[in-house]
Amino acid sequence: MTSSATPSANPLRALAKAHQSPWLDFIRRSFVEDGSLARLVQDDDIRGVTSSPAIFQKAMGEGTEYDAQMRDILTHEIVSPGVLYEKLAVTDIKAAAHVLTPVYEQAHGKDGFVSLEVSPYLARDLEGTTHEAARLWADVAEPNLMVKIPATPESIPAIRASIAAGINVNVTLIFSLNAYKNVVDAWLSGLEDLKAKGGDLSHVASVASFFVSRIDNKIDAEIDRRVAAGDENAATLKALRGKVAIANAKMAYVYWQEIMQTPRWKALEDAGAQTQRLLWASTGTKDKAYSDVLYVDSLIGPQTVNTLPPATMDAFRDHGIVAETLGTDIANARQVMEDTQRLGLDLQGITKTLVDEGVQSFADAFDGLLGSVAAKQATLLGDKLTTLKTSLPADFQEAVNKGLNAWRKDGSIRRLWAKDASVWTNGPEAKWLNWLNTVDDRLNHIGDLEAFQAEVKARGFHQVLLMGMGGSSLGPEVLAMTFGKHEGFGHLYVLDSTDPQQVAAFEKKIDPHHTLFIVASKSGSTLEPNIMLAYFQDLAKRALKEKAGSHFVAITDPGSKLETYAKAEGFWKIFAGDPQIGGRYSVLSNFGMVPAAAAGVPLRLFLEDALRGVRMCDGSVPPASNPGVLLGTIMGVAATQFGRDKLTIIATPQIMDFGAWMEQLIAESTGKHGKGIIPIDDETLGGPKRYGKDRLFVYLRLATEHRHEQDEAISTLIDAGQPVITINFHNKRQIAQEFFRWEIATAVAGAFLNIDPFDQPDVESTKIETRKLMEAYEKTGKLPAEEPFAEHGPLVFFADQANAATLKGNTATAILKAHFDRVKAGDYVGLLAYIERNRETLEWIQHVRLHVRDAKTIATAAEFGPRFLHSTGQAYKGGPNTGVFLQITADDARDLPVPGTGYSFGVVKAAQARGDFDVLAERKRRALRVHIKGNLKEGLAALASALHDAL
Known part of the structure; x- marks a missing residue:
């Protein structure tokens, strides 16, 4: 971009005599900061600036000129690339607006504008466009801003609403006369709405950006195709090359002149309204056979704007010819339009395609822009x-x-x-998506969490025992295992098992006098956390008497049975879950953050990292x-x-x-x-x-x-x-x-x-089968009888009829071999152990799974029940039928009663294991259950030996 012509010989400056304003279709920070834009305003009488995603992409995606502001923003705020881009763009737009302020003031608010586009993603979104136009107008807060809104059918009402709100609007992506008529009506209606509510019409400016060269690109390509195919109208068609776009624009100008004579406009004009000028956009010449200033020379007329890309601006300065061409030769323009229609060139279809392509190309450019900003932000x-x-x-x-x-x-x-x-x-799915916003929400309420954390520390708890299952326990367990104990806070333990040995092991780790108990259950009616609560609340009441409630905290959805119970029992705190966040997506909500607070995790730093x-x-x-x-x-x-x-x-x-x-x-x-x-x-x-x-x-x-x-x-x-x-x-x-x-x-x-990732139908199936077994126990005092199909030493084998029929063998090894011989390439083996999860059993299951993997070259899952029922159990039953399962149960060395019920933890665990196995069988999974009688350690050794021989 140069500015070498003297003012008297400069066609750009001479456009003022024709009452047309040249605007620059370009913006870049360095271009504004180094005075280049100011020189164009001074030397070339450039009277406005337009921006677009493609222009900003080149500016922000290249070089380092935006790095300093990016660093400053990212030092003080945690923002998305979209917000970061907008902050950068607004800075540029404001700077350009200041350069053009003298033009704006000299023109009494009728020129000197800078345009900023609403997100191209909103081109088909009326509500989104209306909202964003108002937001950008407020953010830039410069009177010579114009907000660009596309002339899609969906956005036409947004144009009216924005004008009515007193916002300057640059309507873009206009290709056809019909679309322009709709734009004009929206503009007039908006002014009428503003007038009706007593607004000042004189400060509301608008341009209608009518796109030019893209029409000839499409029309000429169709003409060339038909001529090459030997069309009988080849000569007439060839005569239309390079003429349709200009004729189309002239017809729009004729319509504007007609509007200016209507009583409707005169009433608004008398009330102080400015006219909406036609702006010629897409004026760079693509076809080398045409003059590089064709779409400037041919469209000069009063009360119009031509927005020029830099190369076209330089070309026009060098050899443009200033004459009022827009209102001339209208009869010929009409003939061109008639010939276009008569010859079936489908201008209407082409302009509709151009709108669609324009929307997509702007969105594509915005994708490229935001991708560039995201990459720079990450760097x-x-x-x-x-x-x-x-x-x-x-x-x-x-x-x-x-x-x-x-x-x-x-x-x-x-x-x-x-x-x-x-x-x-x-x-x-939509009702399960509040996890998208939960980090912002928790940061907005971090005062409550930090106050709780301070109180926990002041009370000096030595241990924190969280009782929950699945989404309520696995996230807190990650925090406990990853961060360990924090100075001044108790050790966080997470119990997610009904195995009585496991419950007893956790009982030994805590002292009720110095323990904070947290029970976490979204629904408040989940079996496992409820019986854990019953057990440890009984323990606390025996130790702490009437003070027991002050050691208990509940995390549950509002209105749940647990919330009612916690209030009745005088729990110290009740934290609300969000009913629109599923358990497994809840770690960054209160279900993860309350245990984190109790354990001493630095909450603000943690949540800011999450953000x-x-x-x-x-x-x-x-x-x-x-x-x-x-x-x-x-x-x-x-x-x-x-x-x-x-x-x-x-x-x-x-x-x-x-x-x-x-x-x-x-x-x-x-x-x-x-x-x-x-x-x-x-x-x-x-x-x-x-x-x-x-x-x-x-x-x-x-x-x-x-x-x-x-x-x-x-x-x-x-x-x-x-x-x-x-x-x-x-x-x-x-x-x-x-x-x-x-x-x-x-x-x-x-x-x-192509599934709903927020439901878990097969977890519910297992719960139903478990409930049936528990109901039978409560009626009879025992679980329904079951018959093994084989028994060898301490190993007792169970299967449904279909599975048992394929598992013939006279030894444990033979049965296991028959079972694992069913494994095929692409399958996986799931070891599902309903036993205490401790160092010894973890080592055992790891040894076995690796032996299976290496023998069969397949994937292995090593899980402990009932913990996995609220986790991988869903996929084992509802996912692809590629799993081969070995369920392992055992006699309990000791059992524990569940206070206030007629059953024990051992009974619950057994019912869960059987319910799990019943659903696996019902889903026709390849499943075998082996029950260990007597000493668990000896039984596991026997099972490992038999498996080794079988494989």
Whole structure:
């Protein structure tokens, strides 16, 4: 962009004589700051500036000129890339507006404007466009701002509403005379609305941006096609090349002149209204056969604007010819329009296509812009964000790219954030999406959590015992295992079992006089937390008498039975859950944050870390740049297109418990209707030969730990062609970001699977079967009788009729061999152990699972019941029928009564195991139950020996 012509010889300045304003279709920070814009205003009489996503993309996506402001914003605020872009853009727009203020004042508010566009994503959204126009107007707060609103049918009412609100409007994407007429009516109606409520019409300016060259691009291409095909009207068609767009524009100007003579306009003019000027947009010449100033020279006329891209502006300054051409040769323009229609060039269809393409191209440019901002933001934040690296085979990566592009074109991440159920099945999904906003909500109410934390510390509790299941326990367990004990706070223990030995073990760890008891249950009617509460409340009452209630806290949804009970029992605190957040998505709500507060986790720092993850997964971030969408797309593509539905979780030691939380989130969300992703957690890494072609590996790596032994093994897997995602944590607290990333990712994967990722129908099925068994016990004093189909030493075998028929054998080894011979490539084995979960049993189940994996080259899951029923149990029953299950039960060495009932923990656990097995059988799963009689340690040794021989 140069400004070398003298004022007297400058065609740009001479446009003033024709009462046309030249505006510049370009903006860039350095261009404003170094005085270039001011020089154009001074030397060339440039009287306005327009911006667009494509222009901002080039400005913000290149170089470093925005880095300083970005750093400043990111130092003081945690914002999404969309908000960051807008702050940068508003700064530029305000700066340009200040440069043009003298023009605005000299023109008495009729020129000197700078345009800023509402989000192109809102082009078909009336309410969103209206709201955003008002918001941008308030944010920029400059009288010479024009808010750009597209002339889509959906946005026409937004134009009227904005004008009526006193907002200057630049109406964009006008291609046809009919569309322009609708724009004019909206403008007039808006002024009439403003007048009716006593507003000042004189300060409301508007332009109607009529696009020019794109019409000739389309028409000329159709003419060339028909001429090449030997059309009988070839000569006439060729004569229309390069003429239709100008003729179309002239017809719009004729209509404007007619409007200016109507009583409707005269009444508004008398009330002080400014006219809405026609603005010629898209005036750069694309066809080299035409003059590079064709769409400037041919459209000069009073009360109009021409917005010029830099190259066109330079060309017009150099050799443009200023003459009033717009109102001339109207008869010829009419003839061109008639010939266009007569020859079937379908201008109406072309202009409709151009609107659609314009909307899409602006959205595409905005995607590119926001992607560039997101990338720069991630770079500037550096170690404040976790980082994701993918190592995928070429065909896999190509499929992921296609999936990301489909999500981008469909605007799916924006629809997800808008809580639009059509992202999934168009079912009840929308009512389960408040987890999207819970971090903001908890930060807004952090005073309550911090006050509770201070009170907990002041009371000096030595232990905190959380009682819950699934989503109420697994998140807090991650916090307890990852962060350990905090100075001045009690140790956080998490109990999520009905195994009487497990309950007794936790009883030994606490002193009721110095323990804070937290019971967590969304519904308040879940069996397991209720009987845990009954047991430990009885213990506390015996120790603390009437003070027992002051040691209890409840977390539950409003109106639940637990809330009523807690009030009646005088609990110290009752924290509300959100009924529109499912349990497995609740870790960043009170279900995770109240235990975190009680354990001494630095809440504000933790939630701010989580918020960084939320903002980077925001709806403003295009899929390819969106950490959550990228991860979810990889998961969804892996499962649906490559059969890689065993998500294998590898983690370095200090963050390894995160996998247990991931298991529930992924399995319970995706495993249903015969589909699903099966998470495989804590399966010690082996060499490439140990794995089939059904795995997707996720490596969670804490960078601050010393060199990891897993690094080399992971590199070997990558070299062998296995798909691997590596997520680097720069500190343990960044687990907060990953909670949210995996929630988004799981929701996205659910969309690829075409399921509702927020229900859990098969968890409910197991609860129903358990309830039936418990009702039978309460009536008869015992569980219904069951008959084993084989018994060998301490091992007693049970199966439904169909399974038992295939498990013939005269020894335990033979039965187990028959069972595991049913394993096929692509299957997985689930070891479901209803026994105490401690160091010894964890070592036992790990040894067994690895033996199975190595013998069969299949994935293995090692789970403890009833804990897994509220986690992976959903996928085992409702997901793909690729699981081969060995359920393990045992005699209880001791049992514990449930106070206030006629049953024990052992009875509940047995009913849960049988209910679980009954549903597996009903779903035609390959399942075998082995019950250990007598001493558990000896029985497990016998089972391990038999399994070893069988495999």
